[in-house]
Amino acid sequence: MNNITIGENIRRLRRERSMTQEHLAELMGVSCTAVSKWESACSYPDITALIPLSEIFGVTVDELLGSKKSEREARLDEVKSTLRHIKHDDRQSDEAYLDYARQATAEFPADESLKYELAWALRCRVIFSRDLDGETKEKLTDEAEKILLRLADTASDDTIKIKAAYSLCELYSQLRHDAKRAVEVACRLPELEYSREIVKADAIGCCTDDAESKKLAKRCREEATLALTKALCTNIEAYATLTDDDDVILTALTAANAIWRTVFGGDIKWQDLLCSVAGNHLSTARAYARRGRNDDATDSLDEMMRCVNRAAELYHTDGGNTYASALLGSLEYRRDEKLIEEDIFRDQIGYKLRIMDAAEFDTIRDTDSFRAVKERLEVHAKDADAASPI
Numbered sequence: 001m002n003n004i005t006i007g008e009n010i011r012r013l014r015r016e017r018s019m020t021q022e023h024l025a026e027l028m029g030v031s032c033t034a035v036s037k038w039e040s041a042c043s044y045p046d047i048t049a050l051i052p053l054s055e056i057f058g059v060t061v062d063e064l065l066g067s068k069k070s071e072r073e074a075r076l077d078e079v080k081s082t083l084r085h086i087k088h089d090d091r092q093s094d095e096a097y098l099d100y101a102r103q104a105t106a107e108f109p110a111d112e113s114l115k116y117e118l119a120w121a122l123r124c125r126v127i128f129s130r131d132l133d134g135e136t137k138e139k140l141t142d143e144a145e146k147i148l149l150r151l152a153d154t155a156s157d158d159t160i161k162i163k164a165a166y167s168l169c170e171l172y173s174q175l176r177h178d179a180k181r182a183v184e185v186a187c188r189l190p191e192l193e194y195s196r197e198i199v200k201a202d203a204i205g206c207c208t209d210d211a212e213s214k215k216l217a218k219r220c221r222e223e224a225t226l227a228l229t230k231a232l233c234t235n236i237e238a239y240a241t242l243t244d245d246d247d248v249i250l251t252a253l254t255a256a257n258a259i260w261r262t263v264f265g266g267d268i269k270w271q272d273l274l275c276s277v278a279g280n281h282l283s284t285a286r287a288y289a290r291r292g293r294n295d296d297a298t299d300s301l302d303e304m305m306r307c308v309n310r311a312a313e314l315y316h317t318d319g320g321n322t323y324a325s326a327l328l329g330s331l332e333y334r335r336d337e338k339l340i341e342e343d344i345f346r347d348q349i350g351y352k353l354r355i356m357d358a359a360e361f362d363t364i365r366d367t368d369s370f371r372a373v374k375e376r377l378e379v380h381a382k383d384a385d386a387a388s389p390i
């Protein structure tokens with residue numbers, strides 16, 4: 001072991017993270033004198049301390065020991081690229097994605113982004129795989145929860161920490177059905193007024209003297225408006241799911257869709273929003289059917305199908321990256337901002353098909369319109385299953 005190299009590395013990594021010797025000593029469970037001796041090359045850490053040190057600093061043991069960083073970085077980039085390819089390759093299974101995520105984290109145990117990918121792969125395996133029994137699903141969920149809890153508590157990358165907390169909320173909500181724990185974790189996330197979009201809009205508001213600043217200010221206002229819109233509509237939609245009053249459901253979801261249209265115009269080109277609006281139309285159709293308003297229920301199902309078809313088209317045709325907004329004028333966004341992962345889209349289709357089996361639709365189940373909508377959804381589901389075998 002190269003005492004000088006590892007000592008210099010420990011000192012450099014500690015200082016880069018604005019960490020005192022006392023703090024590092026506390027995290028490692030050693031004395032401050034021991035840390036000082038490591039950094040001054042008077043001694044070196046025990047071999048059992050190398051992995052904890054590498055995890056604290058977010059580097060590999062090889063990098064901590066002074067191995068050539070460029071080689072490790074190149075290999076890490078290769079591993080991440082392969083993992084992304086498997087994740088998004090329609091021909092790959094969720095099992096293949098999970099297997100490679102395990103291999104990647106075994107090779108780079110200190111990389112936080114790979115740990116997060118492993119947790120996400122575990123979640124996909126539980127949700128989308130049909131060959132798992134209840135006990136196996138529970139074990140995989142426990143493993144994902146453990147990883148996300150650790151990342152949410154100790155990740156050095158703030159983005160990873162926030163993503164982990166968000167994913168924990170989803171895990172407790174979707175897999176555990178534990179609303180209390182989901183809310184507890186959600187409280188770790190920043191309040192809306194301190195979000196990136198709102199703070200940027202406030203910061204740039206007084207700095208619009210030149211063309212470039214005005215362009216940046218416009219973009220910041222757009223991002224803030226979109227964030228507020230999504231928060232407002234999500235809250236309205238969640239409220240609608242908590243009541244059995246059909247009048248409240250219809251009023252709330254109609255209002256949410258009107259807000260989406262005001263901000264995004266009539267031709268929405270953002271997939272997750274299309275899926276949200278489609279879900280709202282399905283819920284309104286269900287409420288209309290319960291009230292015996294069959295024509296309105298059929299119309300809402302047709303609107304849902306138009307949104308689903310548009311969302312599916314965006315995987316294959318760009319459709320442009322600008323759209324007209326009654327609220328903000330012309331909006332522009334990158335193509336990668338408007339696409340969602342295909343396994344999530346597949347899950348959305350499956351959920352809608354299950355809802356259409358509800359007894360409320362019995363009065364229109366035999367109509368040509370209802371059958372056409374369901375058949376089209378089934379085509380989308382089969383296309384997704386053929387593309388992503390599970």
